[in-house]
Amino acid sequence: MIESAHEVPRGTTLQADVCVVGAGAAGIPLALSLSGRGLSVLLLEAGERTKDTKAQAHYQGEVADERMHSPLHRYRLRGLGGSTSLWGGRCMPYDPIDFEERAWVPHSGWPISYEGLLPWYAQANTWVEAGRFEYDARTALPSAPPMFAGFESAIVRTHGLERFSCPTDFGKRYRKRLEVAPDVRVLTGAHCTAIRLDESGANVRTLEVATLVGNRFQVSARAVVLASGGLETARLMLHSSDVAPQGVGNQHDVVGRYYQCHIAGNVGTLTVHGHVNNVRHGYETAPDGVYCRRRLQIDPVQQRRHGLMNAVARLHFPKITDPAHRSGVLSGLVLAKHLISYEYGKRLRDAHPMGSEVWARHVLNVLRDPLDTAAFLTHWVRRRTLSQRKFPSVILRNRTNRFSLEIQAEQQPLASSRVQLTEQPDALGMRKLRVDWRYCLADIESVARTLDLIAAELGRTGVGRYEYEVDRLEEDLMRYGAYGGHHIGTVRMGSHPKNSVVDADCKVHSVSNLYVAGSAVFPTSSQANPTLTIVALSLRLADRLAQRLQPRRAAAEELFA
Template identity: 30%
Template sequence: MTHTTASRTDVCIVGAGPAGALLADTLAAAGHDVVVLEAGPRFDPEDRIAQMERSIRPGDSDHGVWEMGGPRDAYTSSGENFYPLNHARVKGVGGSTLHWQGMVMRLHESDFAATGPDGGEWPIDYDELRPYYASAEKELGVAGSVDNPFAPPRDEPYPMPAFAPSHSDSIFAEACEALEITTHSVGNARNSEAYDGRSQCVGYGTCNPVCPSGAKYSADTTIEKAEAKGVRVIAEAPVQRLETTASGERVEAAVYAKNGRTYRQEARQFILAAGGVEIPRLLLLSASDDHPDGLANSSGVVGRYFMEHLFAGMGGVLPRRETRQNHIGFNTTESHQFYDTDDPDIAPIKLEFLNYAGPSPVEMAMDAAEYGDELLETLQDSYGHELGIGALVGQAPRKENYIGLDTAKTDDHGKPVPDVHWRVGERERRTLARANEIQRAVMDELGVDIRWTVGPENTGPTYHHMGTTRMGTNPETSVVDARMRTHDVANLTIASSSVFVTAGAMNPTLTIAALTLRAADFVSESLKQT
């Protein structure tokens, strides 16, 4: 196979996930020539039904649907807590939105005012991002309602009405009312009605790992719009390093691998949109005489302050069969009542009521040994008893949590793999315990026989990679400025949750999208001035 590199272009974007897709479409609409380099393949939307069927077969895994694993995706985890990096990564056109849960909400005003233990703080506030949040909701297609009394202020309705509370949400509502816990709808990047050429949600219930109907937003649809505007997307082209000019002040080319050879893509502006692990890895791999500790790393904090959202939860069975467990595959009710707290020892908590707790009838049938009437009887007796409740807990930024390079292990191109150093701190453990207290009160009110608990000792990540190229005004303690341009390199911008200064406890994709649209304006302005 032959491959011809594109000529020098206005913008080279690394990564074709939600950030890269929005950048490409927005910048092309502004009249700029854009090339996107994506490490993974282009998946055919026509295969989604087959992918869904594979995902629910016994013995298959969710992430196996998206072909993750092997030397290309090798990593190590040498921190105190093991980090299963590949469990929820996707490399491909569309990125993480190919398999994400699809929940989207804005960070609270308090999140932008929060500081880390080292004093790091956001150089922007909520009001500065507010119009971009509205634009991001339109781009992704968000179904929601203004019924959340704890949400930050907004000026416009959601693009689509919220999904109605599920049947299991109505069961939780009884207990929450008794306990004076206020519940409200969830913002979802999936269609409650036909929107932007995509169908209304038809309820496959397999949202993670795959939405066969296309009702859930996936960034490959934005890539298609960008390509119609002239954007060139080169898939299966992992970038190996960024090369700078002789002065070291600007990026000159992205060197990428394709079909067993390497190529150079030159551009006036470069934007990294490959996520909170691969971005710092690429910067560290781009070390040179002018940038001996890695590109854009004069501060020494590239890869540092890695943050996650931690999961707390519990589930069990009701004595009566009425939960309709796993009837839909996404959340429709939450509570942000415990998010903004005056207690410095407790981090933000986002309480989630899980519609997908317990196996679905299809999963139960596929795992069963019986057939026919015997199977029907088993399903009638066993299905509909399970309930689950979850929570996201914010993690504080700490320098000792970081993404580094493991020089003893290499990928399929001979490059050092990412090494995740991660541990859960005492503040997070206290917050997880507090979340479990709230959850247990709800379950006890319902009379649930609790069968499983995830808390301080067995928590895990929700795979939201944040903080590894943090924003800031001080070049000695941050990687990018308020415009998301690196302090050290004039034509290099980073659009990712890697620029987050604090984590909050909200799913990050809507904030990524809002920051990305804002960064696109700055990049476009810079191109027009030069």
């Protein structure tokens, strides 16, 4: 059932076997996966509705360098479904190498393996509605031509796929299941403001919960799962300092550190030789109806050999804000940038204001290119606006065989890249966050060596020529700072409490009944968007909790039968 937290009697203590804080990509699959297993589940969601403006204001905080990181109320939403209400739907698993301890990547290594997560990855694909768990074009798209005609390389892979969700808004898609589940109770408008430990600090005694209209109550549960995102989870743990002065789980000052996003940007120019049909640069439809897209990636054997962090490159059109591309579609996007949401319009906003001459050239592009512009608008309305499974993004007809490479790369985990609390409280008394996201020169150098390998292989095979300006690489990658809403690593997973916060089962090392679900626990960021791995880990945690909690419950029921 779904209820408002306003209706909970003030000062009461609600009881549950499992309390999940946050109803997004981690919390909803976890709660519903526990349903039907003999456990009572309480799911707390701070927002009362999708895109809850009043609740959203409680995300506001400080950013150390606004050029490097978006404001904290961007890219994440309070409301049933959380940030799945605005995500783009890109899905891919992490690669097996991402889970390994790599000598050239400090603080790398997961306490679980890719193979250990694989059963839940397959389930996660169903939850995100991305079709089959098949991310190799050679088997997923068996009749489709290769990415580049005549390209064979043991160094650069071109058969890796991204699959795209609808994109699925978990709040809308799974609302009915939450409403009818007899053992899952959802409270909206329920802001968890503190974790109260017992005197020993080894167990969660209660959670403090508040609403924006002044109601306050507590929750007592056998297991508590924090599923409120990579930033908010760290904030709640650091803020809860009455028993543990440094914050819950923070005896070794790890909570909030190692904060990662992705290194991303459009770099260089790729010219593919021969006919435009020699290259597959857009989206393809798998037999199950899911949109897929290929990308370039260095083979893991070569990543080890060259000491590279993981990265992918997608074929992309030229710089959108430069009218020299002469595309009416791209110029139309630039002219309409203020009508596009922040999350997707950010990269249409150049570092410098658009002068009248540049504005006029964009207008001229639109006027000169009416047929392509009209065709694009028709396609967009039919395949994006009106379609349940939406066409993922703008793809232009290939006229020139000239592309830029859109890079999305792993960054090195840095202890100095962190989130901390300010002294300023929000309206509910929680101290606000200050984010200081950082990257290092090794991140940029790894991308450079990746691009050099790609360029060499394209040249060796005669497929094309790729060139980029080495001196501008850092500028190109950092033009928009940290990439989007990929908030990773603030409550990292590991085997040792001195350099991690949760164990292989996502349980906080120092607290027997406190768990974390979501990208906060990822030790490293990989090349991949985090959502599919978030869901997979949450499903795995649900199975772990069911195994841990049910035997005790069954014994108690037998005792009182």
